[in-house]
Amino acid sequence: MALSEKRRSQLIATNQQEYQERYAALDFPPAEELAAIQQQRDQLLAELSQQVEIGCHGTKLDMRNLAPGCRSGISGGWSCLFISGRCNCNCFYCPTDQSDLGLPTTNTLTFRHPADYVSYLERFGFNGASISGGEPLLTPKRSLGFLAAIKRRFGSNLHTWLYTNGTLMTRELAEQLRDVGLDEIRFDIGATDYNLKALRLAAGVIPTLTVEIPAIPEEAETLKRLFNELLESGVNHLNLHQLRLTPYNYPRLLPRNSRYLHGEKVTVLDSELAALELIRFGMEQGIELPINYCSFVYKNRYQSESARRRNAIVVAKSHESLTENGYIRTLTLRGERHLLATLQARFSENGFATELWSMSRSGEQLAIHPVLWPLVEPAGLQLQIDYASASQQAAISYRNPFSVVELSPRQKIIIERNRVTASIELTEEQAELYGRRFLVGRPDETSLPEESPWEELTRFERLSEGLQNYY
Numbered sequence: 001m002a003l004s005e006k007r008r009s010q011l012i013a014t015n016q017q018e019y020q021e022r023y024a025a026l027d028f029p030p031a032e033e034l035a036a037i038q039q040q041r042d043q044l045l046a047e048l049s050q051q052v053e054i055g056c057h058g059t060k061l062d063m064r065n066l067a068p069g070c071r072s073g074i075s076g077g078w079s080c081l082f083i084s085g086r087c088n089c090n091c092f093y094c095p096t097d098q099s100d101l102g103l104p105t106t107n108t109l110t111f112r113h114p115a116d117y118v119s120y121l122e123r124f125g126f127n128g129a130s131i132s133g134g135e136p137l138l139t140p141k142r143s144l145g146f147l148a149a150i151k152r153r154f155g156s157n158l159h160t161w162l163y164t165n166g167t168l169m170t171r172e173l174a175e176q177l178r179d180v181g182l183d184e185i186r187f188d189i190g191a192t193d194y195n196l197k198a199l200r201l202a203a204g205v206i207p208t209l210t211v212e213i214p215a216i217p218e219e220a221e222t223l224k225r226l227f228n229e230l231l232e233s234g235v236n237h238l239n240l241h242q243l244r245l246t247p248y249n250y251p252r253l254l255p256r257n258s259r260y261l262h263g264e265k266v267t268v269l270d271s272e273l274a275a276l277e278l279i280r281f282g283m284e285q286g287i288e289l290p291i292n293y294c295s296f297v298y299k300n301r302y303q304s305e306s307a308r309r310r311n312a313i314v315v316a317k318s319h320e321s322l323t324e325n326g327y328i329r330t331l332t333l334r335g336e337r338h339l340l341a342t343l344q345a346r347f348s349e350n351g352f353a354t355e356l357w358s359m360s361r362s363g364e365q366l367a368i369h370p371v372l373w374p375l376v377e378p379a380g381l382q383l384q385i386d387y388a389s390a391s392q393q394a395a396i397s398y399r400n401p402f403s404v405v406e407l408s409p410r411q412k413i414i415i416e417r418n419r420v421t422a423s424i425e426l427t428e429e430q431a432e433l434y435g436r437r438f439l440v441g442r443p444d445e446t447s448l449p450e451e452s453p454w455e456e457l458t459r460f461e462r463l464s465e466g467l468q469n470y471y
Helices: 005-025 031-048 068-075 114-123 140-157 171-179 197-202 217-232 250-256 269-284 296-315 337-349 370-375 428-439 454-461
Strands: 078-082 128-132 159-164 184-187 208-214 237-241 291-294 328-334 357-359 365-368 382-393 402-408 411-419 424-426
Touching: 005 250, 005 454, 031 269, 068 078, 068 128, 068 159, 068 184, 068 208, 068 296, 078 114, 114 140, 114 402, 114 411, 128 140, 140 159, 140 171, 159 208, 171 197, 184 197, 197 208, 217 269, 237 269, 269 291, 296 382, 296 402, 296 411, 328 370, 337 357, 337 365, 337 370, 365 370, 370 428, 382 428, 424 428, 428 454
Parallel strands: 078 128, 128 159, 159 184, 184 208, 208 237, 237 291
Antiparallel strands: 328 365, 328 382, 357 365, 382 411, 382 424, 402 411
């Protein structure tokens, strides 16, 4: 479903609000120019689709030979632990301040003890964990301690990797990382002006060697010249991610005269174009180095969906369900008591567990699980749909319903549930279309009406398709 003008306007307004008076200095190309550029990008994607594998609803390529950590991320089983907040480099593209050492953190939660983080990984079913920062090698003892604890508990059942700028890498440290079980190491060579000395120290020591850098448009030619050298140095994978603007990196990105795109966050237009061109170049030259473009929309959509889904399992009720996009969905039928009582009896007669529905005390509202939808005849009934999101919190806010997950006697996690939109009420005709599109095993994929509420419903039900629209 194409993004409506209303939704575009909402996102643009959000971007303007984030940057306030600084927004006016950003270069957003005019609509006609962007339409032409998007057409060129889509033509390039069409060409690449004949040679590479495009996946994750059209947001990620090349999928044929991804780094093991990336495969963990796609599955939704990845936890990233920011081991500290301090870095010894000053990259212009860094999205956040890197001056505070702090405590190991993930999803607003801090972990003083490796054992508690291991319990967290186990409780939420992760199959991959990365150590990031800051710069993890500024605190080698801390990084090694957490990695060792993870590997003692999970062994080969959980993939581990570490992000580094490489400035503190030594052969001895690479061997220490290997000895505690590190499976993969990722170097940001953009932080060191594309110097490969550090990654060569880890080559042949850490099982998987990956380079992960932003796709910087003005440095694309430099990177092309490095492809073969990366291979010869033992690099197994090259990950290119899309530059995005943040309030923190704004002062350093602005002088580079970048062109920007609106969206859920402001991103750099030419970063995406550079990444796609680098993939095409690699294919044309027959370079055997696997290249993966990690777009902002991929990261934003998939990581958010995974987090919502992971937490929703804790707080969703038995008559509720999760959408493809990880939101908690509540379906409530409203109508006369005798109609709802008849439905309830029908559910029982067909052998469904009583946990799959919930009747209100008044008998005028019946919340149902989607598995019951084929037994529902919407005539005379209204369908109300509610969506909620679940998130991890370090403390109780007392503003929303919550559940407590105990990791150890010293650490608990709060899973908080909050509504993400007002209730959506559908007519009988709309309810029938909604059921065919979103609730049955073989969904009706005919085009939805453009008017409300279909765009909003689709946004909560489905992961969006394709790379971002240019506007």
